[in-house]
Amino acid sequence: MKTNVIVGQSGGPTAAINASLAGVIRGAMEQAEIGEIYGALNGIQGLLAEQIIDLRKSMKNAEDFDRLAATPAMALGSCRFKMPSAPDAAYDKILEIFQKYNIGMFFYIGGNDSMDTVKQLSAFFKEKNVDIRCVGVPKTIDNDLPLTDHTPGFASAAKYVATSIAEIYRDSSVYDMFSVIIVEIMGRNAGWLTASAALARDTGCAAPQLIYVPEKAFDPDDFINRVSEYSKKNQLLIVAVSEGIKLANGEYVSASGTAVDAFGHKMLSGTGKYLEDLVKEKLGCKVRSLELSVLQRAASHIASGTDISEAQRIGREGVLAAARGETGIMMAFNRISQSPYLVSISGVPIEKCANLEKEIPDDWMNENGCDVNENMMEYLRPLVVGRPPYFEKNGMQEFFALDKTIVKA
Amino acid sequence: MKTNVIVGQSGGPTAAINASLAGVIRGAMEQAEIGEIYGALNGIQGLLAEQIIDLRKSMKNAEDFDRLAATPAMALGSCRFKMPSAPDAAYDKILEIFQKYNIGMFFYIGGNDSMDTVKQLSAFFKEKNVDIRCVGVPKTIDNDLPLTDHTPGFASAAKYVATSIAEIYRDSSVYDMFSVIIVEIMGRNAGWLTASAALARDTGCAAPQLIYVPEKAFDPDDFINRVSEYSKKNQLLIVAVSEGIKLANGEYVSASGTAVDAFGHKMLSGTGKYLEDLVKEKLGCKVRSLELSVLQRAASHIASGTDISEAQRIGREGVLAAARGETGIMMAFNRISQSPYLVSISGVPIEKCANLEKEIPDDWMNENGCDVNENMMEYLRPLVVGRPPYFEKNGMQEFFALDKTIVKA
Numbered sequence: 001m002k003t004n005v006i007v008g009q010s011g012g013p014t015a016a017i018n019a020s021l022a023g024v025i026r027g028a029m030e031q032a033e034i035g036e037i038y039g040a041l042n043g044i045q046g047l048l049a050e051q052i053i054d055l056r057k058s059m060k061n062a063e064d065f066d067r068l069a070a071t072p073a074m075a076l077g078s079c080r081f082k083m084p085s086a087p088d089a090a091y092d093k094i095l096e097i098f099q100k101y102n103i104g105m106f107f108y109i110g111g112n113d114s115m116d117t118v119k120q121l122s123a124f125f126k127e128k129n130v131d132i133r134c135v136g137v138p139k140t141i142d143n144d145l146p147l148t149d150h151t152p153g154f155a156s157a158a159k160y161v162a163t164s165i166a167e168i169y170r171d172s173s174v175y176d177m178f179s180v181i182i183v184e185i186m187g188r189n190a191g192w193l194t195a196s197a198a199l200a201r202d203t204g205c206a207a208p209q210l211i212y213v214p215e216k217a218f219d220p221d222d223f224i225n226r227v228s229e230y231s232k233k234n235q236l237l238i239v240a241v242s243e244g245i246k247l248a249n250g251e252y253v254s255a256s257g258t259a260v261d262a263f264g265h266k267m268l269s270g271t272g273k274y275l276e277d278l279v280k281e282k283l284g285c286k287v288r289s290l291e292l293s294v295l296q297r298a299a300s301h302i303a304s305g306t307d308i309s310e311a312q313r314i315g316r317e318g319v320l321a322a323a324r325g326e327t328g329i330m331m332a333f334n335r336i337s338q339s340p341y342l343v344s345i346s347g348v349p350i351e352k353c354a355n356l357e358k359e360i361p362d363d364w365m366n367e368n369g370c371d372v373n374e375n376m377m378e379y380l381r382p383l384v385v386g387r388p389p390y391f392e393k394n395g396m397q398e399f400f401a402l403d404k405t406i407v408k409a
Numbered sequence: 410m411k412t413n414v415i416v417g418q419s420g421g422p423t424a425a426i427n428a429s430l431a432g433v434i435r436g437a438m439e440q441a442e443i444g445e446i447y448g449a450l451n452g453i454q455g456l457l458a459e460q461i462i463d464l465r466k467s468m469k470n471a472e473d474f475d476r477l478a479a480t481p482a483m484a485l486g487s488c489r490f491k492m493p494s495a496p497d498a499a500y501d502k503i504l505e506i507f508q509k510y511n512i513g514m515f516f517y518i519g520g521n522d523s524m525d526t527v528k529q530l531s532a533f534f535k536e537k538n539v540d541i542r543c544v545g546v547p548k549t550i551d552n553d554l555p556l557t558d559h560t561p562g563f564a565s566a567a568k569y570v571a572t573s574i575a576e577i578y579r580d581s582s583v584y585d586m587f588s589v590i591i592v593e594i595m596g597r598n599a600g601w602l603t604a605s606a607a608l609a610r611d612t613g614c615a616a617p618q619l620i621y622v623p624e625k626a627f628d629p630d631d632f633i634n635r636v637s638e639y640s641k642k643n644q645l646l647i648v649a650v651s652e653g654i655k656l657a658n659g660e661y662v663s664a665s666g667t668a669v670d671a672f673g674h675k676m677l678s679g680t681g682k683y684l685e686d687l688v689k690e691k692l693g694c695k696v697r698s699l700e701l702s703v704l705q706r707a708a709s710h711i712a713s714g715t716d717i718s719e720a721q722r723i724g725r726e727g728v729l730a731a732a733r734g735e736t737g738i739m740m741a742f743n744r745i746s747q748s749p750y751l752v753s754i755s756g757v758p759i760e761k762c763a764n765l766e767k768e769i770p771d772d773w774m775n776e777n778g779c780d781v782n783e784n785m786m787e788y789l790r791p792l793v794v795g796r797p798p799y800f801e802k803n804g805m806q807e808f809f810a811l812d813k814t815i816v817k818a
Contacts (some may be wrong), residue, residue: 073576073579077584161807165706170707174482175489259684290703298580395794396793
């Protein structure tokens with residue numbers, strides 16, 4: 001008798017998360033032992049409400065995999081649901097639904113919290129002695145999951161960030177005067193995405209000249225000194241800063257100051273805005289800040305070809321691992337060669353990655369803590385190479401939509 | 410004896426302004442009567458300082474034209490120099506330099522202020538009875554120059570804006586809750602670029618559901634009512650708003666409120682931020698604002714193929730017009746067919762476009778003034794079609810750099 005599988009997506013959007021979904025569907029379709037390929041809408045939350053669709057129905061020809069892969073943000077929808085740390089009624093309900101739908105494999109594409117779900121469920125199923133294999137497929141623009149060289153979604157966001165910084169540099173360098181531009185980039189605890197701004201230099205510009213990440217305490221006086229020194233002999237200074245940088249006392253920089261909104265409410269000013277105000281206050285030079293905001297998460301129009309291709313591969317490999325009998329794992333990239341760039345994919349124990357964060361190694365930043373060094377550049381470069389298949393109609397992207405008809409077991 | 414020509418760029422950056430430069434160089438190279446092809450660095454300002462380069466030197470093979478065209482923001486540098494309204498020493502100096510370099514044709518690629526320069530200089534040369542032909546090549550993301558169907562640079566910015574809105578919509582629609590996103594788009598007096606956000610709907614999404622342009626007085630109460638009504642039956646509301654919208658009393662919305670920066674200084678909150686604060690204050694629902702900022706000006710990575718191709722054509726046609734003896738003109742597009750989309754290019758009298766702004770026609774907006782209608786959609790659609798040649802190395806854009814060796818006459 002064939003076994004059915006189910007896949008869900010969770011956490012924050014990326015440009016590559018549907019590529020992993022396409023990979024899971026492709027992998028499952030290739031396995032003769034797999035029957036139905038279900039999708040859970042809005043992750044575990046939708047699963048609990050039996051919001052389940054039939055994914056085979058959506059894939060009508062070979063190009064549909066590329067079309068799904070080119071579509072940013074969860075095609076299945078997302079949730080922010082954290083499994084209780086001890087099994088409760090939700091666990092029993094999931095098991096009941098899985099048995100009702102004859103599910104033998106569960107794939108969850110997501111970040112830290114989603115890997116925790118995989119960990120909890122795989123342990124619960126082992127404890128209950130049922131053969132439902134649980135495999136985590138990583139995705140996060142933060143690139144902060146351990147035991148994998150990098151995470152799908154990161155490289156596309158990195159390419160967007162670096163491309164935007166290079167264009168901002170070109171845009172602002174046309175005038176003959178000194179100015180400072182502060183670009184705030186996502187990342188509460190890990191600075192990988194902010195570090196990737198350094199790739200802009202490969203276009204031949206000096207920017208970003210300063211890079212501030214959460215891993216290093218931020219010193220406002222040192223920052224102002226550097227801006228002041230730089231202004232003496234240069235025209236344009238671009239600062240890449242993580243939203244999550246903290247002062248030496250551990251306080252978020254964005255919580256400093258006393259910014260007040262248009263209605264007089266005290267507010268967090270935003271890290272970039274705070275640095276802008278600081279430069280204006282201390283140096284009085286021309287300065288502006290901008291946030292890449294949610295734009296950096298789902299910018300499929302400038303996705304990395306390497307990322308989209310790898311995201312499909314890792315999804316497919318997740319199915320192969322489950323079919324081999326593996327469970328309680330997260331699929332991971334292992335960089336086996338730098339030149340040419342090559343990765344292998346295998347499962348790593350989920351308990352060694354769930355709820356843990358990978359920070360930038362100390363020796364990938366330079367000594368003053370406000371720039372990356374060549375270790376980081378070598379790491380980043382191959383990840384952003386290439387452009388994936390792209391679909392456009394009348395100048396606008398074509399997004400692939402799944403058939404969301406709810407199925408009954 | 411051959412005549413020499415000079416070209417300059419001025420105003421704010423666009424993704425297409427170097428495509429027009431490539432077109433001017435190509436057009437000039439094709440004319441047997443033209444000798445040297447000079448470029449003025451930083452527009453009129455650099456010209457006055459004799460910062461002049463030899464553009465033939467930079468173009469070594471046919472692909473170089475495409476490479477220059479794919480490079481955003483002025484390759485020659487820009488300036489914000491307004492010619493005095495009555496001829497003064499600067500006029501004499503320019504004439505002296507033009508005669509010294511044997512310049513017979515002057516091409517200025519820019520927006521409103523640059524067209525004023527063309528107007529003043531062509532009148533001055535006529536008055537002085539010297540045959541130096543002055544031709545304006547339009548560019549502005551604002552699309553606000555009269556007598557031309559549209560302006561180079563606008564469509565690429567429009568494509569960036571609409572693509573970003575479509576991706577923001579996908580990004581934010583993965584969760585199952587109501588939220589409002591306000592996207593602030595450039596445009597002080599004309600709302601063309603904000604209107605182009607409507608193209609996002611061609612990807613199949615409902616966003617942006619509200620569009621506010623400077624041409625229509627903004628009514629905060631009506632806005633809040635609409636958001637409130639929409640929230641009752643929908644999940645995600647995206648508002649596209651021009652930075653330059655004004656209240657009925659003519660005051661800029663961005664000047665409302667009493668926002669205070671991190672150091673206690675009163676500041677303009679930004680139009681999007683003000684609307685965000687307004688929604689938070691009046692409705693208390695989840696709301697965030699973001700500015701597309703300078704990102705929208707020079708985003709060559711998502712340029713419109715139509716735009717980049719037309720920008721080259723209009724630059725080349727400018728040279729042909731000057732070679733025919735025309736002067737005191739701005740080159741303009743005339744849409745001669747909508748389906749298939751076709752434009753012709755000819756010169757229009759510069760005094761009929763310099764210092765004038767083209768606003769959105771009243772009957773291109775719907776009655777309630779907060780959305781565009783099908784007239785606008787038909788106008789916009791063909792402009793964003795296609796992807797231009799794109800050059801990438803190791804995943805990063807390759808920008809073309811001119812040989813900036815200063816020449817002596």
